[in-house]
Amino acid sequence: MRTVVRNVAEVVTTLVLASFLIFLAMYLAPGDKAALLAGGPENLTPQTLQAINEQYHFDDPMIVQYFYWLGNAVQGDFGRSYVYGQDVSSLLTSRFDVTVFLVLYTAVLVIAIGLVLGVVSALRRRKAADSAILTVTTFLGGIPPFVAAVALIAVFAVGLAWFPTTGAGDGIADRFYHLTLPAIALAVGSIAGMTRVTRQSMVSQSESPHVDVARTRGLPRAYIVRQHILRNSAAPIITMSGLIIAGTIAGTVLVEEAFGLSGIGKLLIDAIDQRDLPVTQAVLLLLVLAYIITTRIADVLQRVADPRLRGSES
Known part of the structure; x- marks a missing residue:
């Protein structure tokens, strides 16, 4: 309590x-x-x-x-926009769904791809697959989201015309289609962090005494990986997931501007440019709140995954 x-x-x-x-x-x-x-x-x-x-x-x-x-x-009243003449709360509500969809889409990509690459890298340690994954993710980790957005637009939207350059789409399927490039732009740099944390945590667990005991008992390798290594690696992976999602929320500002998305990030850029102070205040406070909530949820999940953390609470 x-x-x-x-x-x-x-x-x-x-x-x-x-x-x-x-x-x-x-x-x-x-x-x-x-x-x-x-x-x-x-x-x-x-x-x-x-x-x-x-x-x-x-x-x-x-x-x-x-x-x-x-x-x-x-009370949910952030005043009226200097530029639009509307309640700021109404403006936020009308843009909220695009940003939430983009953040969740990005989070799924980062966690899914990062986990797979991290697990493969850990299980193939010091082999060609491990070296290739570390090399590629290190390179991708140094690419800022805005630079990734420009490159993706140039190649896949303008050059190959596989994806649209602007807009969030209508309906679930169309929204996935329109937000694929923005989500990839946000995910590119974060996948490296998720991969490295997963790999490091699994390597550390694989060298622990209880895993050695499981091996000497002749337990199947898949069972050992699933029940003893990956399961005990969950806490740091959850923490990293929370930090990545929280960082993604802030990263939407530049990516939404690059792709012309009518989300919270684009609203913030426009508000700053037009000196719409009530909107700027509200969006910044909303981003802080989203960051806090995300990291707190990750903290709770981490304690659920690792009973030792619950036992250390005072």
Whole structure:
């Protein structure tokens, strides 16, 4: 129970600190916010300025403005977009599904391919397959998602015309088709990390005493790999999966821009470019929340996979 309370307290504290830093950055951003809301300095009459200040509390101290914003944000109200004139919550909701689909698609690719390559590399250690996998994944691991996106567009979308260059598609099948290249662009660099962690964890477990005992008892190799090596390697693999998914959430910003996807990442880029501060604040806070939730879920799953971690809780 104490662990649950401590975890909740840590999450709330992190979110509050993150929200304050985000708000502070937007507060210190150059430019006249009242003029932006009025549609330009030429439209900022004394009456308009007074109405804007009363509605948005621009005349209040920064800390007072922050608590007004935080109180509304807790209720799901992030204000209205300076550019679109819509509720920010509605804008986020309309873009949310594209980003979630892309993140999940990428996570499946990374975990599935990384696990397979890591297992093969560990079982074929110091052989040609192991060397080839390590060489290829090391090369791919150094490619940033945006560079991978440009290369994939040039080859498979423009050159071979196998995939579309923009859009998220309609319907499940069409969405898979449209988001295949973006998902691969996000997955390329992360597959290397998943492969290496899987390989290292399995190699470490294969050299442990309980595996030696299983071998001396004459147990089938497949059984030993499945029950003694891979199963005991689950905790670090789960941790790495959580970190990769959390990093993928942030990586969607550049990839969505490259592929012209109407997701949360593209919305953030547009909001920063157009100085749409309420949207920028909301998206940044949402990304922080998604990162925290993802890493916490991975932490819980890691404790489920490794009973020794549960026993060490105080």
